[in-house]
Structures are given as C-alpha cells and as structure tokens.
Amino acid sequence: MGDFNIFHHMPWSSTYSIYFFVIGISSALFFFSMLSWFRQEFEPLRKSAFYVSFALMVVGGLLLIVDLSQPLRFLNMLNPSYLNFTSPLAWGGMNLLSFGAVSAAYYWMMRKNDETDSRRLAVLGSILALGLPVYTGFDLTVHQNRPVWNTPLMPILFVAMSLLSGAAVASFLAGTHEKLLAMLRRFMLWSAGAVGVMLVSLLGTTAYGGVGQELTFMFMTTGTLGTIFIGVGMLLGTAAPIALLLAPFGKQQQGMMIAAVLILVGGMALRYSILVGGQIVQTYF
Amino acid sequence: MSELRTSSIETRGKPGLKRYAMVIDLRRCIGCDACMTACKAEFDVPLGVFRTWVPYKVVGVYPTVRKHFMPRLCNHCDDPPCVRSCPVGATYKVEDGGFVLQHYDRCIGCKACMASCPYNARFMLPKSRTYTDITHVVDKCTFCHHRVTQGLAPACVVTCIGRARIFGDINDPSSEVSKLVSTLPTQVLRPEEGTKPHVFYIGVDRNLSEPSRAIYNPLDVLEEDRRAFNKNHKG
Ligand code: SF4
Numbered sequence: 001m002g003d004f005n006i007f008h009h010m011p012w013s014s015t016y017s018i019y020f021f022v023i024g025i026s027s028a029l030f031f032f033s034m035l036s037w038f039r040q041e042f043e044p045l046r047k048s049a050f051y052v053s054f055a056l057m058v059v060g061g062l063l064l065i066v067d068l069s070q071p072l073r074f075l076n077m078l079n080p081s082y083l084n085f086t087s088p089l090a091w092g093g094m095n096l097l098s099f100g101a102v103s104a105a106y107y108w109m110m111r112k113n114d115e116t117d118s119r120r121l122a123v124l125g126s127i128l129a130l131g132l133p134v135y136t137g138f139d140l141t142v143h144q145n146r147p148v149w150n151t152p153l154m155p156i157l158f159v160a161m162s163l164l165s166g167a168a169v170a171s172f173l174a175g176t177h178e179k180l181l182a183m184l185r186r187f188m189l190w191s192a193g194a195v196g197v198m199l200v201s202l203l204g205t206t207a208y209g210g211v212g213q214e215l216t217f218m219f220m221t222t223g224t225l226g227t228i229f230i231g232v233g234m235l236l237g238t239a240a241p242i243a244l245l246l247a248p249f250g251k252q253q254q255g256m257m258i259a260a261v262l263i264l265v266g267g268m269a270l271r272y273s274i275l276v277g278g279q280i281v282q283t284y285f
Numbered sequence: 286m287s288e289l290r291t292s293s294i295e296t297r298g299k300p301g302l303k304r305y306a307m308v309i310d311l312r313r314c315i316g317c318d319a320c321m322t323a324c325k326a327e328f329d330v331p332l333g334v335f336r337t338w339v340p341y342k343v344v345g346v347y348p349t350v351r352k353h354f355m356p357r358l359c360n361h362c363d364d365p366p367c368v369r370s371c372p373v374g375a376t377y378k379v380e381d382g383g384f385v386l387q388h389y390d391r392c393i394g395c396k397a398c399m400a401s402c403p404y405n406a407r408f409m410l411p412k413s414r415t416y417t418d419i420t421h422v423v424d425k426c427t428f429c430h431h432r433v434t435q436g437l438a439p440a441c442v443v444t445c446i447g448r449a450r451i452f453g454d455i456n457d458p459s460s461e462v463s464k465l466v467s468t469l470p471t472q473v474l475r476p477e478e479g480t481k482p483h484v485f486y487i488g489v490d491r492n493l494s495e496p497s498r499a500i501y502n503p504l505d506v507l508e509e510d511r512r513a514f515n516k517n518h519k520g
C-alpha cells in the first residue's frame with residue numbers, strides 16, 4: 001500500500017495443505033477398504049488400506065492441532081455450548097472425530113471377525129470419509145473475499161484429489177494383484193481426468209474474473225507459485241500420469257508406480273498452491 | 286439511509302438498538318499517525334501488529350502529486366464473516382452497539398476469522414508480552430468497547446488532531462455520524478463482500494480503497510521490506 005511498516009501475512013500456512021493432503025489420502029483409503037467388502041478384487045486392500053488410513057487420520061488430526069496457536073484448546077471444539085455451526089470448521093471437527101470413532105470401531109469389529117458389523121461400519125465410515133474432503137473444500141469456499149477458493153468447485157475438486165492421491169497410495173499397497181491394479185489404474189485415470197478438467201475451468205474463471213481474480217491468476221501462473229501449480233501440479237502431477245497410464249507401459253506395475261509417485265507429488269503441489277494462491281492478493285491490501 | 290437487512294445478525298436501523306459507526310473524513314487526515322499511537326498505548330498493542338494503521342500512497346507524477354492517507358481498522362461489519370467462520374464462537378457481535386469482539390480465553394487460534402476478514406483487520410498476538418497476559422490468540426480493534434460503554438469516544442477519535450475520525454450511534458438520526466453519512470457522499474471498503482462495514486470514508490482515493498492496486502507498481506524497497514516481514518511473521 002505504501003506505508004513501510006504495515007504488512008499482512010497469510011493466515012493459513014502450508015501446514016494446512018499437508019493436512020489436506022494426508023486427510024484426503026486417509027479418506028480415500030478407507031473407502032477402498034470399504035469396497036473390499038463388496039468387490040472381490042479389493043480384498044487385498046481391506047486391512048492394509050485401513051491401517052494406513054488410520055495412521056494418516058491420526059497424523060492429520062495432530063497437524064491440525066499443532067497448527068492452532070492454542071493447541072490444547074482444541075478441546076473447545078468438543079464443547080457443545082461453544083460450537084458455532086455456521087463455521088465449516090465446526091462441522092469438520094465433528095466429522096473428523098466421528099470418522100476416528102467409527103474407524104476405531106471398524107478395527108475392533110474386523111478383529112472380532114464380525115462381518116456384518118464390519119460391513120456396516122465400513123459403509124458408515126466411508127460416508128464420513130467422504131465428508132472430509134467435502135468439508136475441507138467448504139473451508140475454503142465460504143471465504144467470499146478469496147479468489148480461487150470462493151467457487152462451488154472446491155468441495156468436488158477436493159473429493160477428486162482425495163480419490164486420486166488415495167488410489168496412488170493404494171497402488172503401492174496392492175502388491176501384484178493384477179485385477180486390483182487394473183481397478184486402481186482406472187480410479188487414477190478417471191479421478192486425474194476429473195481433477196484436470198476442474199483445474200482448467202478454475203483457471204478459466206480465475207483468469208476472466210475481477211481484478212482480485214486476475215491478479216491471483218497472474219501469481220498462480222508465473223514465478224515460483226506458477227512452477228508449483230502449473231509445472232508440478234498440473235503438468236507433472238496430473239497430465240503426465242494420465243499420459244503414462246494410457247500408454248502400454250502404464251498398464252504394467254512399474255509404469256503405475258511411476259504414475260503414482262507423480263500423482264502424489266502433484267497432489268501436494270496442487271493443495272499447496274490452491275491454499276496459498278487464494279491468500280496472496282489480499283496481503284497487499 | 287436505511288439498509289437492506291439480509292441477515293438476522295444485522296442491527297442497522299433496528300429500533301431500540303445502538304449501532305456504533307465511525308466516519309473518517311480523509312479531507313482532514315494529515316497522516317500524523319497519532320491514532321495508531323493512541324491505540325498502541327490504549328491496548329499495549331505489540332510490535333509488528335496494529336489494530337488501526339494509516340497506509341498512504343503517493344498519487345500522481347511529480348510535481349503534480351498528493352499523498353493520500355486512509356486510516357484502517359476493523360469495520361465492525363454488520364454482517365461480519367469473521368463471526369460466522371469462528372468454529373467456537375470466540376469472536377462475536379454485541380447486539381446492542383454492533384461491536385465485534387473476542388473471547389480471548391476461548392479462541393483456539395485456528396485463524397479462520399483472519400482468513401475470512403476481507404480487510405486484514407485481525408492479527409495473531411505474540412507468544413509473550415511484557416505487560417499484558419493475553420497472548421497467542423487473535424486480536425483486533427474493539428471500537429474501544431471499554432471506553433464507549435462508559436460514555437467516552439474511542440482513543441483514536443479523541444486523539445485525532447484533524448478531527449478526521451468521528452464516532453457515534455448511526456441508529457440515532459441526530460448523531461454526528463448519522464448526519465455525515467446522510468448528507469455527504471461516503472464510501473465503505475469492499476462493499477461487494479456483503480459485510481456491511483460500519484466505517485465510512487469521505488473522500489477516499491481508489492488507489493487505496495481497491496484491494497489490488499498496490500500490486501500494479503510495487504516499490505522495490507517495499508518488496509524488500511515485505512520479504513523481511515514475511516520471514517519473521519508466519520501465519
Ligand atoms: S472488518 Fe474484519 S474483523 Fe472486523 S468485523 Fe469486519 S470481517 Fe470482522
């Protein structure tokens with residue numbers, strides 16, 4: 001603005017993007033574990049996907065807590081007289097907690113070999129798992145003053161990114177089960193396609209938006225952030241894996257592994273640049 | 286002068302309720318920063334953060350130039366996005382008066398309110414302070430709630446040498462702010478965000494009021510300072 005001593009920083013730091021990344025993977029892996037009760041080819045993933053999902057959920061929860069300036073006060077989120085339901089964060093906190101509780105119960109039922117209850121909990125947990133990327137998207141969408149975030153695309157984009165990164169991690173857990181690998185390859189292809197289409201439309205609406213959007217577009221397509229968003233996120237992490245998976249080499253396990261690594265690197269880059277992109281322009285106000 | 290009320294939280298024009306507002310007459314502001322200083326003293330506002338600040342921009346080409354000041358503070362919005370985005374109700378609006386305030390002992394420091402405020406009015410307090418034990422939670426201007434409820438004007442208003450800041454109840458048609466807002470052309474910042482700000486400006490310059498114009502021609506020296514600031518202040 002001109003006054004030399006007043007600057008503003010971005011409220012949400014990169015820790016949030018790591019949270020978005022791990023919680024997205026966690027929720028998709030739970031979904032794959034649930035599928036194992038209904039689709040035979042997913043059976044090898046039942047336990048391994050669930051264990052990784054659980055571990056990542058714990059890591060995600062800890063990241064959220066550590067990022068608070070008053071970490072111990074996360075308990076305030078459990079106080080019904082404090083909760084403010086116009087905030088997506090309040091819904092998200094409850095969603096995460098109930099997902100954790102259902103995950104724990106699911107683990108218990110699987111140990112007891114109780115198939116009926118395991119199935120039920122798997123379905124319930126998957127619905128809650130779906131809520132995680134949806135609410136993270138809403139977390140951003142509701143800020144009407146933030147370009148890139150304030151679009152109805154966000155919750156759907158986060159669901160697609162969650163499936164994409166989750167399928168990439170699952171392909172490492174799938175071993176040599178061919179049918180499963182083929183299914184995961186399909187998951188990767190379709191969700192990468194969906195992410196790609198949404199990113200292009202996001203870029204379009206941002207580029208043709210108002211002044212704030214135009215400038216955000218400028219930041220997100222040039223310089224360091226441009227390299228991360230366009231270079232790593234869109235080209236290396238979305239377009240390249242699609243091309244690789246469509247090629248004959250992409251049908252082999254090795255090809256899939258390479259695509260999965262690219263998808264994961266790209267997934268992190270996309271979440272980071274979307275988080276930061278929405279905040280840059282306002283730091284100049 | 287009446288406003289379209291779109292949300293039940295809005296109290297502008299509601300009978301029986303006060304709705305405090307500030308008018309900042311930029312024709313009178315000389316950029317002395319006395320308001321910033323008074324605010325710092327009133328609240329022991331720590332280094333590096335501000336409840337009110339006075340950005341300026343030199344506009345024009347020499348010798349036809351003018352230095353524009355535009356004091357900033359929390360707009361005590363009538364429909365404040367910071368209140369609706371706080372997950373634990375740590376930021377709230379006082380119905381009678383329209384103050385947007387903080388429960389410091391309740392704030393968990395998630396910074397959702399900072400993300401949702403279109404005006405950068407909120408900041409994170411440092412981990413330790415010398416005289417005040419409110420630390421490491423979000424803070425902002427309170428419209429001097431403690432003074433106003435005792436019949437005093439906010440510290441920045443009292444100290445303003447040019448009488449550029451005028452404070453009062455806009456729901457009272459005979460108050461000075463009501464008269465100014467009714468009879469003079471005023472602007473609020475970023476009205477398109479739907480926040481219904483209650484800081485009204487007279488004679489604002491768009492170089493200062495449009496959020497992104499500072500990006501067009503950033504001064505190199507400012508960019509260096511900005512980088513240094515960002516290194517020391519992480520979200
Ligand atoms: S200016 Fe910002 S902090 Fe103040 S009431 Fe409005 S949204 Fe909230």
Ligand code: SF4
Binds near residue numbers: 371373387395
């Ligand atoms: S930082 Fe504090 S006041 Fe702001 S939204 Fe979070 S809990 Fe509420």
